[in-house]
Amino acid sequence: MGLFSRFTEGLARTREAFREDMNLLLNRSPEVDDDFWDGLEEVLIMSDMGGYSASTIVDRLRGEATRKGYRTADDVMRALNDQIAAEFVEGGQEILGGDPAIVLFVGVNGSGKTTTTGKIAKQAKDDGRSVILGCADTFRAAAIEQLEVWAKRANVEICARERGSDPASVCFETIERGEQIGADLVLIDTAGRLHTSSDLMRELEKVVTVVRKRANLPVHLVLVIDATTGQNGLQQAREFNNALDLDGVIITKLDGTAKGGIAVAVAHYLKLPIVKLGVGEGLEDLKDFDAHEYAAGLVGDFGQ
Template sequence: MGFFDRISEGLSRSRQKFTEQMNVLLDRGPNLDDDFWDDLEETLILADMGGSAASQVVENLRDEATRKALPDAYAVLDRLNDELASTFATTEADPFGGDAACVLFVGINGAGKTTTVGKLAKEGADAGRKVILGSADTFRAAAIEQLEEWSRRANVPIVERKRGSDPASVCYDTIERAEADGCDLVLIDTAGRLHTSDDLMRELQKVVNVVRKRSKAPVYTVLVIDATTGQNGLSQARVFDKALDLDGVIVTKLDGTAKGGIALAVSHELGLPIYKIGVGEGLGDLKDFDAHDFARALVGEFDEREAR
């Protein structure tokens, strides 16, 4: 299965939901009246793309329809994928692009942080990078064991301490070991934090500050979001970004939800790039994010002949 086909398959539930909503809109007819624009914005919001992103997309499409004298709704929808793609935040710096980097993974419990870290370790090692793992989730014993298993699978070293140890000290030791061994990709797993807990967020701030001060390599703080949480994921992202000044996002479990639009909501509202997307449980199901491929897989194609 090709690269785009795998992403498209993973987003099938989100695309089906969106297509059903769009077909209801198109059943009214192709006229570009006020009702069409209002319904299009509502459809985008219902697809979990967020009010801010939906409003901008519709505003831009409406302006383009006026400037280019687009004849009907189908002509507008032909431009929807490109408009959605341009709404995602972009960045020149990719922590997984090959240059030396220290990446801290944060997020709530169950978002898929540890699995994501493990997959990226294997991906980096297979690409010839010198990778090291840091197990700074010292609260959940299973997290340490899980990361140990990924360490074995990827054949990369891991720095860990006993359960209950100070996570900031684990991060410090990981960076020390990375520099001593000449590692160019440091991946640090942190404990899941409820974004509603001020105490836990303050502790995580300490961890991030230690890493940013100690690491000679560029540090990236990456939020891992479970797409199945929908708009709650946007609430999480707001809190984590305010507390930690995030660099980017990885969206997991897109294959298990019809709420794939949350990736756009988070990226647009907070100005954060999406680095990777998870579209399955397999090792190869953590994909590089491409805005155009994602938009095409998310909303599909709308053909006037098929709609009739």
């Protein structure tokens, strides 16, 4: 299966749930009345977009419907895709778009940081970039081995130290080594679990400070979120953004969740661009983000 179909297949559960609820609403009456708008808002909320994003989208659609004289629900549905797409923030492509950079991947345990770091290393290497990986998750030996496996798969150099090393020092050494070999993309995987979440944030803040001080390249902080965690993922995103001032988000596990709306909620609440989408466990299962494509994945294509 190609990447695009894996993505659309992945969002199928979100989309089917949406279409089912939407059909109930449309069968009731084709008129665009107050009940229709309330119903539409409810249906959007059910896809995990969050209440405020759903109400913003509906308000904008309502304004457009008045301005352009939409009389039937079908007219409105055709405009829905654009209004959902308008929620997303631009600029996600630039982070890994080719300019030399240091990118740190942060997020809770199991969200897909290591896997995503590996996939990105492979993609960038295939695009002819000079990549180095740094393993700043030094808590578990398994975490270091896991990234080493990805480095081999992607055929890129990795900087890793033994378990228990100071993660900030590993970052420092990774950047140093990157400069020696002329790397134009330094990808650093970080830990997702410490004793408490405030320990984690404190450690990450220290890592980020050291990296920014040492770096001669732009530094980007990218949060990796697991789509299947829905509104919990949004809460985590807020916490990370407050502590670290993120630059972008990657959403993983979009292959097979009914919670694809989380991407809209993250964009709406945090005003952060989406950098990539994870659509499987394999090396190639990483997709570029496109706002209209994503909106169509969520709600389907209403004969546009």
